[in-house]
Amino acid sequence: MATNQEDVKLLGPLGSPFVCRVNIALKLKGIECEFVEEDLRNKSELLLKYNPVYKKVPVFVHxxxxxxxxxxxxxxxxxxxxxxxxxxxxxxxxxxxxxxSKFIDDKIVAASFKSAFTIDEKEREKNIEESSEGLQVLENELRDKFFGGEEIGFVDIAAVFIAFWIPLVQDVSGLQLFTAEKFPKLYKWSKEFVDHPVVKKSLPPREPLFALYKGRYQSLFNASK
Amino acid sequence: MATNQEDVKLLGPLGSPFVCRVNIALKLKGIECEFVEEDLRNKSELLLKYNPVYKKVPVFVHxxxxxxxxxxxxxxxxxxxxxxxxxxxxxxxxxxxxxxSKFIDDKIVAASFKSAFTIDEKEREKNIEESSEGLQVLENELRDKFFGGEEIGFVDIAAVFIAFWIPLVQDVSGLQLFTAEKFPKLYKWSKEFVDHPVVKKSLPPREPLFALYKGRYQSLFNASK
Incomplete structure (x- = not known):
């Protein structure tokens, strides 16, 4: 448990799946943390101070x-x-x-996002296929209630992107990326995972994020017409 | 030290920087290992058995x-x-x-290879710039004899690509990717690193690898004419 002597900060936009990973881990451990909301179009001096190399979020400061x-x-x-x-x-x-966890980052995250947010049709199809292949590999890999067994662990936390963000991207775009029919085990896992009490209170509110993605999606495809 | 009860195998082509990383770590630890040379155009059943997901090398089997x-x-x-x-x-x-180590993999490895092995000029220039930016960040980061301090550590081992493979790519292509003038600290590090007795006996023989890359380089640019 963080004591009074400890200074724990997390910098990033609340809507980022990578920030959410850190949030889940901290809440699982019962660590209190000062959350510093970042606007990525206008990065704070604090962010540039702590992450001068990538200027990427999240930055965790202990x-x-x-x-x-x-x-x-x-x-x-x-x-x-x-x-x-x-x-x-x-x-x-x-x-x-x-x-x-690396597999999820390398094979699923970018491909799933690009499945919706890509104008070029060939490119979009390629990403849909890659995302689907990656999800199928994970579907085959899942043997217990969670990737961590009976309790959530490292891979479950890394996979929060699949449980919360892919359904969002799917609803925004109308694509059938991640359904109970295609990936029954993984789909069941995603429901149990987002219902876990610690995960539930670590997720960002869905509605504003949906509105943000919907706006981005519409302006992308309207601009291309 | 590996005992008689232990079975330690490493699968991969001797000329791979990723295989070499594992080799250096094993030699530093004094662990004996059965090396299974892999021809990537004709992958062994052993490789497909042990790495069915990526079919990528290296695979380490303990x-x-x-x-x-x-x-x-x-x-x-x-x-x-x-x-x-x-x-x-x-x-x-x-x-x-x-x-x-992740920075080296994400920002330097692919960009440096593509700096030489890319036909499209714009694409090549972009990779040269990205590789150079990555090396500059590392140059600024290096404070001691090695990244690990007085002894070689995790980042030094990850950076074997910079010390051994970038100079090879440079000699094959004639590009000035990594010179003492551009990156004095990193260049000095690379010399000390490849001269380290454990690293020296972990590196692949230079000449056949040079010939392989030269052949690849020539056929790429001849085919594009």
């Missing part, structure tokens, strides 16, 4: 030490606050968690 | 447990065999090492 990259931050949080571990202590299980 | 992704493998090796640690035990130092 006692003035800044850390970037959401998966790197999750590892730090898990090593620093040991309660409710999100990574197994077994080296092989840890490797698998790291592999699958 | 007592029948396969692990993919070179940085994930390095973490596993460091946790499994504690001697000569490559990651600090301090959570913040570990985060920095993970951040910079």
């Amino acid at each position: 006692n003035e030490n800044p850390i970037s990259e959401s998966l790197v931050i999750l590892e730090y949080i898990d090593q620093t606050w040991k309660q409710n571990p999100i990574l197994s202590s077994d080296p092989y299980q840890r490797s698998l968690a790291r592999f699958w | 007592n029948e447990n396969p692990i993919s992704e070179s940085l994930v493998i390095l973490e596993y090796i460091d946790q499994t065999w504690k001697q000569n640690p490559i990651l600090s035990s301090d959570p913040y130092q570990r985060s920095l090492a993970r951040f910079w």
Whole structure:
């Protein structure tokens, strides 16, 4: 538990899946954190100070030490606050968690976003296919209630993008990216995951994010007409 | 040290920088390993068995447990065999090492390769610029003899691509990607690093790799004429 001596900050827009990962981990651990909302069109001096290399969010700052990259931050949080571990202590299980989290980032996140937010039809089809292939691989991989077993762990947290953001992108675009018919196990997982009490209170409000994406989607396709 | 009960295998082509990373870590730890040379145009059944998702190299196999992704493998090796640690035990130092290794993979590796092996001139220029920007950020970051301090560590091992493969790509293409004038600290580091006794015996032989790249380079540009 963070003591009075500890200074814990999280910088980023509330609507980012990468910020949400960090939020879930902190709430699981019971760590209080000062959230600094960032407007990415007008980055704060604090953000530029703490992440001069990428200027990317989230930035997590613990006692003035800044850390970037959401998966790197999750590892730090898990090593620093040991309660409710999100990574197994077994080296092989840890490797698998790291592999699958990287897989989600490399194969699913960008492809799913681009499935909706791409004007070029060929490019869009390619992304829909890549996203679908990635989700199928994860569908085959899921064996328990959560990727972490009976409790949520590192991969579940990394996969919050699939449980919350892909359905949003789907509703905005009308595409059938992630349905119970196509990915029954993963779909069931996504429902259980967003219903988990810790996850529930870590997710951003859905409506304003839907409106933001819808606006972006419409202006993209209207501009291209 | 690996005992007789342990089965340690590394699958991949000897000329891959990602395979070399694992090789350096194993040699630093004094772990004996069966090396299974892979021809990427004709992947072995063993490779497809152990890495059905990506079919990518390297695959590291410890007592029948396969692990993919070179940085994930390095973490596993460091946790499994504690001697000569490559990651600090301090959570913040570990985060920095993970951040910079990912930075090398995301910002430098592909861009440097594509600086030479791209026909489209605009695309090539973009990659040269991106590679140069990435190297400059690392140049500013290097404070000690090695990224790991007085001893080589995680980031140095990840950066073997810069020390050995970029000079190769440079010699093959005639481009000035990585010179003592542009990046004095990083250049000095690269010399010390490849001269380190453990690194020296982990690197692939230069001449056949040079010939391979030269052939690839010539056929690419001849085919485009």
